[in-house]
Amino acid sequence: MTAFRIGTGAGFSADRLEPAVDLAERGRLDAMVLECLGERTVAFGHRDRMIDPKRGYNAHLERRMRALLPPCRAAGTVIVTNMGAANPRAAAERTVEVARGLGLKGLKVACIEGDDVSAIVPKDQPFMDEPGKLSDVGLTVVGMNTYLGIDAILPALKAGADVVIGGRLADPSMFLAPLAHRFGWDPADTARMGAGTLVGHLLECGMQVTGGYFADPGMKDVPDLAACGFPIAEVEADGSAVITKLPDTGGAVTPATVKEQLLYEVHDPSRYLTPDVTADFSKVQIASMGHDRVRVSGAGGAPRPDKLKVTIGFDGGFQGEAGVSYAGPGAQARGELAAEIVRARLAKMLSPQADRRFDLIGTASLFATAGLRASNAEDVRLHVTVRSTSREDAELMLWEVESLLCCGPAGGGGFRGAIAPWVITKSALIDRSQVKPTLEVLVA
Amino acid sequence: MSALRPNTPRFVRDIAHARAGDKGNISNVSVWAYDPEDFDLLKRALTPERIKREFPALVHGRVDRYVIEHLHGLNFVLHDALEGGVNRSLNLDSHGKSWSYLLLGLKLDEA
Numbered sequence: 001m002t003a004f005r006i007g008t009g010a011g012f013s014a015d016r017l018e019p020a021v022d023l024a025e026r027g028r029l030d031a032m033v034l035e036c037l038g039e040r041t042v043a044f045g046h047r048d049r050m051i052d053p054k055r056g057y058n059a060h061l062e063r064r065m066r067a068l069l070p071p072c073r074a075a076g077t078v079i080v081t082n083m084g085a086a087n088p089r090a091a092a093e094r095t096v097e098v099a100r101g102l103g104l105k106g107l108k109v110a111c112i113e114g115d116d117v118s119a120i121v122p123k124d125q126p127f128m129d130e131p132g133k134l135s136d137v138g139l140t141v142v143g144m145n146t147y148l149g150i151d152a153i154l155p156a157l158k159a160g161a162d163v164v165i166g167g168r169l170a171d172p173s174m175f176l177a178p179l180a181h182r183f184g185w186d187p188a189d190t191a192r193m194g195a196g197t198l199v200g201h202l203l204e205c206g207m208q209v210t211g212g213y214f215a216d217p218g219m220k221d222v223p224d225l226a227a228c229g230f231p232i233a234e235v236e237a238d239g240s241a242v243i244t245k246l247p248d249t250g251g252a253v254t255p256a257t258v259k260e261q262l263l264y265e266v267h268d269p270s271r272y273l274t275p276d277v278t279a280d281f282s283k284v285q286i287a288s289m290g291h292d293r294v295r296v297s298g299a300g301g302a303p304r305p306d307k308l309k310v311t312i313g314f315d316g317g318f319q320g321e322a323g324v325s326y327a328g329p330g331a332q333a334r335g336e337l338a339a340e341i342v343r344a345r346l347a348k349m350l351s352p353q354a355d356r357r358f359d360l361i362g363t364a365s366l367f368a369t370a371g372l373r374a375s376n377a378e379d380v381r382l383h384v385t386v387r388s389t390s391r392e393d394a395e396l397m398l399w400e401v402e403s404l405l406c407c408g409p410a411g412g413g414g415f416r417g418a419i420a421p422w423v424i425t426k427s428a429l430i431d432r433s434q435v436k437p438t439l440e441v442l443v444a
Numbered sequence: 445m446s447a448l449r450p451n452t453p454r455f456v457r458d459i460a461h462a463r464a465g466d467k468g469n470i471s472n473v474s475v476w477a478y479d480p481e482d483f484d485l486l487k488r489a490l491t492p493e494r495i496k497r498e499f500p501a502l503v504h505g506r507v508d509r510y511v512i513e514h515l516h517g518l519n520f521v522l523h524d525a526l527e528g529g530v531n532r533s534l535n536l537d538s539h540g541k542s543w544s545y546l547l548l549g550l551k552l553d554e555a
Contacts, residue, residue: 040530129468213463220461256461256476259515263474265465267521269510286515316531357534366537369527370502370546385534424531427468 003234003242004182006175006199009068009079010034011206011230013041013058017067019207019249023230024071026246031178032072034064034081035171035204042168043313043423045086046143056087057094065098069163073104078162078178080153082169086143088113092165092442099444107444110156112166114437117310118144121430128309128427139314139389142423146310146430149275150187152437153177159441168311170275172200175233183237193277194301195239198284201272202243202261202296203231209243209261211251224250240297242289253292262286275308275432277301307429316424317387320394322401322417323361325381326409334409335360335380341408342384342400349396354388356397381414387422394419453482457548460486464544469529470505470521471540473547477516487511489552490518498550502527520547 009020009032024032036058049056058064061083072079084091092111099107121144125134134141145168154177156164164177176196179185185192202209210231211222222228229249235241243253262281266272270282280300287295326334339358346356359365362380364373382404386397398417405415453459459482462475475490477483492507505523512519526540527533 129470216457216461219457256478259476259517260461260463260474262515263465263472263512263517263519264463265467265472266474266519267467267470267472267508269512269519282510282512284515355532355534359536361536366535366542367546369535370499372546372549383536385536387534426531 003236004179005029005232005234006031006033006178006203007232008033008035008203008206008230010036010064011204011208012036012038015206017060017064019228019230020064021067021071022249023232023246024068024075024077027232028075029077029232030182031078031080032068033174033203034079034083035174037082037085037168039311039425040313040423042085042145042311043142043425046313047421047423049086050142054090057085057091058083061091062094062098065095066102069099069104069107070102073107073162078157078164080164080174080178082166082174084111084165084167086167088165088167095163095165096442096444104444107163108159108161109163109165109442109444110159110161111440111442112148112152112156112164112169112437114152114435115145115148115166115168116143117146117430117435120434121310121312121428125428128429130426134312134428137314137426139316139424142313142315144310144312146308146435147275148435148437149173149304150177150180154181155439156441157181159439161441171204172197172274173276175200175203176276179235187276190277190301190303192239194279194299197272197274197277197279197301198281198296198299199233199235199241202258203233205261205264206230207251208264209257210245210253211257214257214260220256222252226250239299240295242293242295244293253294255286255288255294258286258294258296273305275304277304306432308432308435310428310430312426312428314424314426316422317389318391318394318419319385319387319422320397320417320419321383321385322398322415323381323383324401324404324408324412325414326412327379328411329378331378331380332360332363332376334411335363335382337409338382338404338412341404342382345400346397349400350386350393351388351390354386354390354393357385359383391419453552455548456486456489456550456552459552460548462544462548464541466526466530466539469526470523471525471543472519472521473544474517474519475547480516483516485552486518489550490520490547492520495520495522495547499546
């Protein structure tokens with residue numbers, strides 16, 4: 001049996017499109033996966049859907065489908081994606097309209113629902129890794145989605161779908177399902193589930209395995225990162241795979257890029273939980289097979305967990321951010337004085353519950369809490385963040401920071417400020433038996 | 445893609461590369477020796493106790509270390525170490541993507 005060629009067309013909601021089109025056109029793929037959901041992305045999708053029932057799916061869905069459907073259909077490439085976010089049905093209907101507009105008659109678009117478990121989760125539902133229960137929170141719930149695995153995706157592939165669209169489909173499951181479908185893997189075969197999950201885990205963040213999120217000039221140089229290619233896995237029937245990318249694309253696939261992605265967002269490497277398997281990455285072998293080709297093998301697994309994770313999104317109010325810059329001699333002291341002024345004035349103005357933070361970019365920001373601080377920086381930016389259930393708190397902060405231009409230390413310039421809605425998420429576990437995924441196949 | 449290894453490495457970054465990820469209020473940082481011969485030095489330099497000691501105001505929970513001996517890698521799991529996590533942290537980098545460089549910036553000889 002020839003290797004199954006699976007590639008990534010997006011590794012997060014705002015990922016690039018043109019390397020995905022390149023991969024669809026030249027990759028001879030059997031399947032392309034677009035992974036576009038983070039925990040908070042779904043909650044933001046629910047907010048969009050509340051405003052307009054036709055929305056709530058990935059903002060780039062139409063553009064992506066218009067560009068990818070023709071080359072994928074020409075190459076016989078199945079698309080699997082969670083771009084449906086909080087509204088898979090609207091996403092599938094929109095995709096059918098796009099396909100009709102492109103003349104792709106007969107294209108089968110599968111819509112998977114059932115990840116929205118807001119009707120199932122009880123008020124006294126306890127949280128997963130923190131104390132408390134749902135009814136304690138006191139914020140408006142915007143959505144609740146559980147992670148669906150291959151048992152939700154396989155029926156769509158068996159129905160011959162060209163495009164599979166869901167909401168909270170688990171990232172690695174979107175890769176594992178086409179592999180299990182092609183090779184006829186038994187979902188109870190934990191070794192194969194572990195091997196396919198490894199492929200999914202390595203590919204789910206797109207370019208993070210082909211040189212993205214990796215370059216450190218002088219230490220880890222990556223060629224032509226501006227034209228980085230998305231990854232391809234050539235997967236064998238036993239689940240081992242070669243990770244590679246298209247020739248004539250930027251980036252690099254090396255044992256080092258693969259190692260870094262192997263443990264990305266992993267805690268215990270021998271127990272990586274997904275809806276499909278308790279995957280074991282602790283004995284994975286990584287071997288260079290030549291330029292931009294790395295073979296991975298040796299992943300294992302234990303039975304899948306009985307419980308499924310649910311992400312619960314709450315309306316978290318608003319976040320305001322604003323800044324002013326100082327440069328030249330004494331810049332650090334002037335920036336610190338600016339922070340003191342705003343801090344003192346906001347203390348009298350904002351509601352007590354409003355969270356606030358004062359960073360001096362160039363001196364202490366990302367590592368401020370860690371206790372690392374540059375001294376005598378000569379180009380600094382005061383950056384103030386306020387988060388509150390009241391929009392007025394954020395507006396007052398922006399006003400205060402802008403007022404520094406005339407009322408603050410010498411030479412301050414470059415005010416910018418913005419306010420955005422905020423969501424908060426918490427996790428819970430529910431019994432797998434309560435979750436009933438559904439499938440409907442729409443035809444263009 | 446081997447590192448330009450200084451004659452006498454001073455920082456973890458001179459002998460290793462790293463990547464950080466987040467789940468809730470837990471950060472994980474995997475650290476990988478460029479050269480297998482430096483792996484023992486890396487293991488001595490980066491212990492859970494040292495990471496707790498270096499960043500007491502940031503890392504409030506325990507630090508677990510998983511050793512991937514055959515790939516010359518260490519995976520650190522830093523509990524309660526993301527200022528509340530992406531929901532609550534007001535850090536510009538609320539995911540702690542830059543935490544990899546907290547570990548790479550540590551000196552080797554102060555372990």
